[in-house]
Amino acid sequence: xxxxxxxxxxxxxxxxxxxxxxxxxxxxxxxxxxxxxxxxxxxxxxxxxxxxxxxxxxxxxxxxxxxxxxxxxxxxxxxxxxxxxxxxxxxxxxxxxxxxxxxxxxxxxxxxxxxxxxxxxxxxxxxxxxxxxxxxxxxxxxxxxxxxxxxxxxxxxxxxxxxxxxxxxxxxxxxxxxxxxxxxxxx
Amino acid sequence: xxxxxxxxxxxxxxxxxxxxxxxxxxxxxxxxxxxxxxxxxxxxxxxxxxxxxxxxxxxxxxxxxxxxxxxxxxxxxxxxxxxxxxxxxxxxxxxxxxxxxxxxxxxxxxxxxxxxxxxxxxxxxxxxxxxxxxxxxxxxxxxxxxxxxxxxxxxxxxxxxxxxxxxxxxxxxxxxxxxxxxxxxxxxxxxxxxxxxxxxxxxxxxxxxxxxxxxxxxxxxxxxxxxxxxxxxxxxxxxxxxxxxxxxxxxxxxxxxxxxxxxxxxxxxxxxxxxxxxxxxxxxxxxxxxxxxxxxxxxxxxxxxxxxxxxxxxxxxxxxxxxxxxxxxxxxxxxxxxxxxxxxxxxxxxxxxxxxxxxxxxxxxxxxxxxxxxxxxxx
Amino acid sequence: xxxxxxxxxxxxxxxxxxxxxxxxxxxxxxxxxxxxxxxxxxxxxxxxxxxxxxxxxxxxxxxxxxxxxxxxxxxxxxxxxxxxxxxxxxxxxxxxxxxxxxxxxxxxxxxxxxxxxxxxxxxxxxxxxxxxxxxxxxxxxxxxxxxxxxxxxxxxxxxxxxxxx
Ligand code: SF4
Numbered sequence: 001x002x003x004x005x006x007x008x009x010x011x012x013x014x015x016x017x018x019x020x021x022x023x024x025x026x027x028x029x030x031x032x033x034x035x036x037x038x039x040x041x042x043x044x045x046x047x048x049x050x051x052x053x054x055x056x057x058x059x060x061x062x063x064x065x066x067x068x069x070x071x072x073x074x075x076x077x078x079x080x081x082x083x084x085x086x087x088x089x090x091x092x093x094x095x096x097x098x099x100x101x102x103x104x105x106x107x108x109x110x111x112x113x114x115x116x117x118x119x120x121x122x123x124x125x126x127x128x129x130x131x132x133x134x135x136x137x138x139x140x141x142x143x144x145x146x147x148x149x150x151x152x153x154x155x156x157x158x159x160x161x162x163x164x165x166x167x168x169x170x171x172x173x174x175x176x177x178x179x180x181x182x183x184x185x186x187x
Numbered sequence: 188x189x190x191x192x193x194x195x196x197x198x199x200x201x202x203x204x205x206x207x208x209x210x211x212x213x214x215x216x217x218x219x220x221x222x223x224x225x226x227x228x229x230x231x232x233x234x235x236x237x238x239x240x241x242x243x244x245x246x247x248x249x250x251x252x253x254x255x256x257x258x259x260x261x262x263x264x265x266x267x268x269x270x271x272x273x274x275x276x277x278x279x280x281x282x283x284x285x286x287x288x289x290x291x292x293x294x295x296x297x298x299x300x301x302x303x304x305x306x307x308x309x310x311x312x313x314x315x316x317x318x319x320x321x322x323x324x325x326x327x328x329x330x331x332x333x334x335x336x337x338x339x340x341x342x343x344x345x346x347x348x349x350x351x352x353x354x355x356x357x358x359x360x361x362x363x364x365x366x367x368x369x370x371x372x373x374x375x376x377x378x379x380x381x382x383x384x385x386x387x388x389x390x391x392x393x394x395x396x397x398x399x400x401x402x403x404x405x406x407x408x409x410x411x412x413x414x415x416x417x418x419x420x421x422x423x424x425x426x427x428x429x430x431x432x433x434x435x436x437x438x439x440x441x442x443x444x445x446x447x448x449x450x451x452x453x454x455x456x457x458x459x460x461x462x463x464x465x466x467x468x469x470x471x472x473x474x475x476x477x478x479x480x481x482x483x484x485x486x487x488x489x490x491x492x493x494x495x496x497x498x499x500x501x502x503x504x505x506x507x508x509x510x511x512x513x514x515x516x517x518x519x520x521x522x523x524x525x526x527x528x529x530x531x532x533x534x535x536x537x538x539x540x541x542x543x544x545x546x547x548x549x550x551x552x553x554x555x556x557x558x559x560x561x562x563x564x565x566x
Numbered sequence: 567x568x569x570x571x572x573x574x575x576x577x578x579x580x581x582x583x584x585x586x587x588x589x590x591x592x593x594x595x596x597x598x599x600x601x602x603x604x605x606x607x608x609x610x611x612x613x614x615x616x617x618x619x620x621x622x623x624x625x626x627x628x629x630x631x632x633x634x635x636x637x638x639x640x641x642x643x644x645x646x647x648x649x650x651x652x653x654x655x656x657x658x659x660x661x662x663x664x665x666x667x668x669x670x671x672x673x674x675x676x677x678x679x680x681x682x683x684x685x686x687x688x689x690x691x692x693x694x695x696x697x698x699x700x701x702x703x704x705x706x707x708x709x710x711x712x713x714x715x716x717x718x719x720x721x722x723x724x725x726x727x728x729x730x731x
Contacts, residue, residue, distance in 0.1 A: 023497040024281055054411055055502070055511065056528040065517055101500055101513070101528075105408070108430050112500065133411030136536040159238035159565055160678065161643050168246060168677050175243075175250050177677025184646035210644065211597060211651055213626040218599050218644070239644045240600055243676030259673060265601035309604070325612040332613050346605055346697050562600055 002027050005109060012046045013039060028099075028112040036100075036115050037125045037151075043102060043111070044130065051102035051111055054131040057138065059117075059145040060097040063171040094118035096145060100127070117147055126151035144169035203231055206547070210239045214317050214551045218561040221538070221550065228546050233539045240561040248525035253279050253353060253492040256525070261347035263527065263563040267306035269298045269338070269350045270505040271563075277432060278501035278512035279353045280486075282494045290482040291355035292434045296471045298341070298350055300464040304375065305334045306506035307457040307464075310558045311382060314454060317555040318395050323382045330378040333371050337364070353492060355485035360475070368472065372465065379461055387458075393451070400541045400553040402448035410540070411533035414508020415456045416557060420448030426504035433503075438470045450549075453556040493520050507531050507558055529563035581720050588632070588658065589714045591620045592707065595631035597651065600638030602665035602697040609700035619707055628654040633710055634687075635703070639667035640680045652687040660713065662706045663689045666696040 002022050009029055010017050016039055019030040031039045043051040094116035102111045117124060126149040128134045138149045139158040146167040149155060157164065161182050166173050203224045209215035218239040224232040244263065248256050260275045261268040273295050280287060308331045312324035335345040340361060342348055351357065386392045402412075407420040417424055425442040427435040443459035445452030494516045502511035508530030517523040534557050542550045578586075594616070598606045610616050610624060625631040628651045640648055652661070663683055666672035669692045671681035683689060690713060691706040 024284060024499050026499050028498065053408060055500075055509070056513070056526070058513070058526045060515060060524050065523065068517065099498075099513070101511075105424065110500065112498070131411065132409045132537070132540075133533055136532065157238075159241040161238070168243065173246075173677070175246055175676055180642065180677070182642050182646055184650075210647060211628075216603075218638075239641060239647075240639060241641055241643065241678050242639055242674045243678045244674075247674065247676050262601055262673070265604055328608065328611045329613060332608065335608075345699065346601060 005111070008046075008049055009043070009111065012042055012049055026110065026112060028114055030114045030116065033115040033117060033124055036113070037127050037130065039113065040100065040102070040127055040130055043113070049111075050104045050106050053103040053105050054127070054133045055101040055103050055110070057098065057100050057127075057134055057141065059141040059147055059169070060099060061095065061145060061169065061171045062093070062097060063095055066093065066095075096122070096147060098124050098141060098147065122146055123148040123150055125149070128152055143167070146170070202226065208550075214554065216313075216554075216559065216561060218565070219554070219559060221554075223542075223547065223550065225547055228548075230542050230545055230547060230550055233542050233550065235535060235538050237535070237561075238565050241565040244566040245525055245527065248522055250521065252520050253494070253522065256522070257351070257353075258347065258349045261349055263529065263566065264306070264505060264507060264510070264531075264560045265346060265562050266309045266558075266560060267299075267302035267506045268346060268348045269302040270306070270503070271510065272348065272350045273299050274501070274503040274505060274510045275512050276351050276353050277503060278499060278514055279492070279494070281501045282497065282499045282514055282516055283353075283488075283492070285354050285486045285488065287355055287486050288483045289434070290359075290475065290478045291351075291484045291486075293471050293475045293478070294356050294360055294484075295351060296434060296438075297360070297468050297475070298338075300468045300471070301334050301337065303464050303506045304461050305331050306558075307461050308378075310457055310555075311386075311454060314450075314552070314555040315382075315386065317551050318392070320386065320389075320392065323385050326378050326381050326385075330371070330375055333367075333374065337367055337371070352485065352488075354488035355483075357484075359480075359484060368468070372469075375461070375465060379458060383458060387455070395549075395552060396451035396454060396556075397449060398447065399450045399549045400545055400556075402537075402541060404448070406537070406540070407448060410537035412508070412537070413533065414504065414506070414530050415453060415460065416448075416508065416534050418442065419445035419452035419456050421446055426502060426509055430502075432501075434471075434474075437474070438467050440466050450552050450556040491520050493518065502528070505530055507560070507563075508534070510563075527563070527566055529566065531557060531559045532564050535559045535564060581718055584719045585715055585717060588719070589620075589711045591622070592633045592660070592710060592714075593623050593625045593631050594621045594633045594635050594707075595626065595628055595651075595655070596624050596635050596637070597648075598635075598637040599640065599644065600665075600667065602637035602667070605697040605700055606635060606637040606664060606703060609703045614700040614704060616704060616707065619704065619711070621707060628652075629656060631655055632659060633707070634659065634661045635664055636661060636668045636683055637664040637697075637703075639665075639672070639674060640683050641678050642680055643678070645680050645686055648683065649686045658717075658719070660690045660710050661687060662691045662693060662703070662710065664693045664698060664703055664706070666694060668692075669694060672696055 005027050016031050017029050021028050096117040098115050100113040138152050141147050142155055143157040143159050203226055206223045209220035210218050220236045222234045223230050260271040263271045308327040312327045315323040338348050339345045402420050404420040404422045407417050421444055423442055423444050440463045443456050496518045498515040500513045502509045510530055511528035513526040514522050515524040542553055663669050668683050671679050691709045693702045693706045
């Protein structure tokens, strides 16, 4: 079934699919960042796929993953899991990912769409035009990772207060923070 | 608070009055905040601000092992902690490709549905309190205490249960569950019935709820509604039926749906769902009684959980809607990234749309009926 | 009590009278921010019924409250607001920190959580537990009452009166 799904998706998207994979029945396709709105619109309007519901949208920071993959090579020890990672060749792979979870209400099938976001170009086109449901999740990704969404109507911080100086879910931000305090001045 | 609100909302428009509600306000459930612009008593614009209970759960998850994260999931939707635990455990089981024994799954179903009833009772009670009807709250909370007693005596905690383990459940149902359930069951029906009599056909209740903040199914889907709020709009979608997980495909139950998506429908859906949950518990318990007493409760799980490299998303139908866990594993004993998809997050983001053009008092009714739980909203 | 009906008089110290009055009606400000708030609700509702101890009227306005029951996690975003609520309460005031989060940050040792509300406001009674049972909260209220009993509300005033003479 997942093979059908993959075939359908690649039929629909054609060369836009950069990579695809399947794990425990969850199908993931990777698409170029700049075309994401177009891809999601196509997936939504394709009559066979009909991915008409945006479940969620969030970011992932892969910094530690790459560091971990790079280390065993130098030390030449501990293959195991890290060896399965594709070895980064040439320039380092983009640091961030934004993942869109789609659902088709008619067929109850799900799809993960992934875009990669390099550190020097932290922006992904907004999909709020397709689904209003993306409003807060995009604000949250901006808040937590610092990825901007051009086209978003109101891109502010969502969870942390406005003056918060960092993006907490990045892997280089410590769990216990850097001692930020919120100061409110009244009158 | 006052000053901050002025800064955020601005004094732009002629006769509009900016009102700050929350975060410390009895109707805001502790940690929500809405900045509303009103024209007389009509809400022109409402801007919810969240994050007052952002506790860094997702970041914390990256620093805890898979088992250690189970207690943290209790604190997401604290009205029905068990539903969160089960949802998270199922996500990890999917990641590891574990097959959970049937008996454990039945116990999970029983406990989750009890949690669902408790959650809906809180909602109906609080909705009543916010609209000025204190009595149903007292009726419902007595039964809820009894449900808590079952929880407490199953695993020692009333609210934050830390129910289940990855790969199964930790203990069998206690011996006198039968007696307790037989005592509780009629009482539950009685409480639902009494609340129904007090509220449903009450003139004031109907005036305050019918037609208030109605929402169309198309809008609801565009905003990502799930769960009772979506069903109130007339869309029949319940993950227990549509993508049956666990053993839910073996039970017969109805999925109640509403028509207008207003506060009244949201309330009615909850009332009906409580009865459906009792039906499910009955069936599950009957199936449970047929199982051998020494049937296994845990799958074969290694001591240290190290799932393979990969990413999964698993969603279950929590009392509020679709609760999903996305877990990315890098092969170590800690998740690389955990993303929680809280159901009320999506519902609450449509709040400005919902209350536009309504009265200020209806804003409170709407907020209560959405069942926004700050713990899972802000994570 | 029957024996005392009718007119007459009682002899007591003024301080004791004031304490007695304060002790028997500690109006709580239920400030439930998270999971502990649900348990606090149980304590206020039927079953545990905190009103038995004189906490009859949950006062949601800080200006009319005596006891701030801080039940739940306080995040850094919320900290200034908590401080402000405390400042708005009229003297005399007492604070109960309910739950591990309010006492010490609890399980949430993260960037966004305040590690105990005693960093910003003084606390009279700590109730450990995650969440504490409603009985725990009732016990804390009784402790507050004991504390009120030991206070000398008029000491400052009387000595200033004496010195004034
Ligand atoms: S102490 Fe525990 S139950 Fe109370 S607010 Fe904190 S996490 Fe929730």
